[in-house]
Amino acid sequence: MQNRFLVVMNGTVDTKKRMPIPRHLPFTFCATLFFMASPLHAQENAALNATTEIEPKVKAAREILDTWQAQDPEKAKRVLHIVLWTPNDRAPAPEYRERLTAIMKDIQKFYAKEMNRLGFGERTIQIELKDDQLLNIHVVKGRKPYAVYNGDSGHEILNECAPTLRSRGINPESETVVIFCNMANWEPQQRRITQNSPYYAGGSSRSGTAWQVDSPILNLASLADQGNHVSDGQYGKISLGQYNSIFIGGVCHELGHALGLPHNLERPNEREAFGTALMGSGNRSYGEELRGESKGSFLTLAHGLRLASHPIFCGSVKAMNQKPQIAVSQIAIEEKGKGFVLRANIKASPPVYAVIAYMDPTGGSDYDATSCTAIPDKEGNFELDCQALRAGKSGELRVCYMFANGASSGIMGQTPYRYSYVVDAQGKVDITAARTSILLEPFTAAFEKDDTKTMKDYQASDAVKNDALCQEIMTRLLATKSPALIDLMQVPTEKKSLPLSDIRAVSEKSGYGAALRDRVPAPGNMLLAGSRIFRHGIYAHAPGQHEWELDGTWKTLTGHCGNYQTQSGTLQFQIIGDGRVLWDSGSIPEGEIKPFQVSLENVKRLKLLTLEGEDGRNYDWALWLEPTLNR
Secondary structure, three states: OOOEEEEOOOOEEEEEOOOOOOOOOOOOOOEEOOOEEOOHHHHHHHHHHHHOHHHHHHHHHHHHHHHHHHHOOOOOOOEEEEEEEOOOOOOOOHHHHHHHHHHHHHHHHHHHHHHHOOOOOOOOEEEEEEEOOOOEEEEEOEEEEEEOOOOHHHHHHHHHHHHHHHOOOOOOOOOOEEEEEEEEEEEEOOEEEEEEEOOEEOOOOOOOEEEOOOOOOOOHHHHOOOOOOEEEEOOEEEEEEHHHHHHHHHHHHHHHHHHHOOOOOOOOHHHHHHHHEEOOHHHHOOOOHHHHHOOOOOOOOOHHHHHHHHHHHHOOOOOOOOOOEEEEEEEEEEEEEEEEEEEEEEEEEEOOEEEEEEEEEEOOOOOOOOEEEEOOOOOOOOEEEEEEOOOOOOOOEEEEEEEEOOEEEEOOOOOOOEEEEEEEEOOOOOOOHHHHHHHHHHHHHHOOOHHHHHHHHHOOOOOOOOOHHHHHHHHHHHOOOOOOOHHHHHHOOOOEEEEHHEEEOEEEOOOOOOOOOOOOOOOOOOOOEEEEEEEOOEEEOOOOOEEEOOOOOOOOEEEEEEOOOOOOOEEEEEEEEEEEEEEEEEOOOOEEEEEEEEOOOOOOEEEEEEEOOOOOOOOEEEEEEEEEEEO
């Protein structure tokens, strides 16, 4: 199985490698004055804590959602469309209709059970059965032999399926399609299975596609089998039950992406109460409860709330293609315990019935993002309580607004409502970056419109006039409109330190677009990296280069470097003095920054290089952060 996925939003595709999620068992305890509770009591308390929030939130969300959908209702039955695609030199695996029917019916029951547990009733996926009560499967033969296709062939395979679907009245661009690819290789004598199939998905409430792999041993009846081991090309020697947990769970998980669900990790109390989140590593734990190996997989409240308005789940297609209008105001953030709360007011059409937030630590892609939820009150006010943060990690809060027509303001990385924070090793949170970005939103919005008067008026307002960090950022952003750079040779010797972004360079190059000073080419424009906001700096898309002539009197260069917060590329930075490498950062992964302090004794020519990482130059928004010359 190609262990990847695609998330498709607004016509863009983001491909990422799936990272394994370690399942750490939390140490949960509850003490009274005289005794420590038993493990059973601890589990009961965890379950209570995890379930207490569900009923009132679901009740409030349903009141908004159901009321809106009941006004001038528009109902329709939307179904999943199931395809079995096979290369032109292969026949479908035996009993594919019987096997895939049992699997899809089990997944249908899983979603129904979980939605019912959350309080939405048995809303679930809809599948189309023929008179024999087996799936209506559209069989498509590919144009080429097996050897030509691989895990990257998803879009080619979809294009080969499209004519068959369209001939049967199904538009794959506006429906949800599940494509089982006949790309597995089963060797029964050796009990060895390998696959070279697309295995990913993406979508929204309007449409989606999930690519899966079919094989002769993909069989719901084997889910409880703890013996009959097989050798899998990726997972090694595993029981037949484990194989089916991974690959039937994979169908359920990737289907979640096709329905618009991003990844998320269960919080510790959710893990104790319910098991493993389906959209975390729950693709591997599906059905493990049948073998007594774990509690199995479950749907988080965040994702139950998302699915509640999906047309396939709720049967409402009212305004499903309408682009929502939204206005978020009165945003405020403050620390609370070892976490923080974010409050705001929302006005939207169609109405927002749920606010979903993901707390995503740096690294690990988004598999380790935990979630919290809030329901707007009648005036549109809500509060997100963001706890259970990862100690010793920076992170990003990503807020998604769910509209009653099924639309969302974004899926994880695509949402524009993002707020950075840092958690120290003791678990104390620093929300300076988030608070600063919120304070500066009126200014940066005016900056995007080139509205100088509004910018200057806001800079003088009571909201920010006493905030030194905000003031310096605003002053520098204003200065980028008509930069007045310093000639380094004219700097008086009594000047002991000087930001490099203030100095005229001999040359500067950017791999794409223009090199910039004290800003980035993105909404907000602020220098944000490692969940911190920096006062000044230099941007260039890798590969980039900046060069200055020095007079030999500067002693050190200090600062940090890294990729812009929302970009996922890896980077390498080098500081060159008179042709010699003075400092090399090595590879800096997504979400991290690295400090430097380099001697410039007698250096006359300073060059800063940014190099693309091992993953190529895509998403390499290289930042030199507060690089400063010191005497």
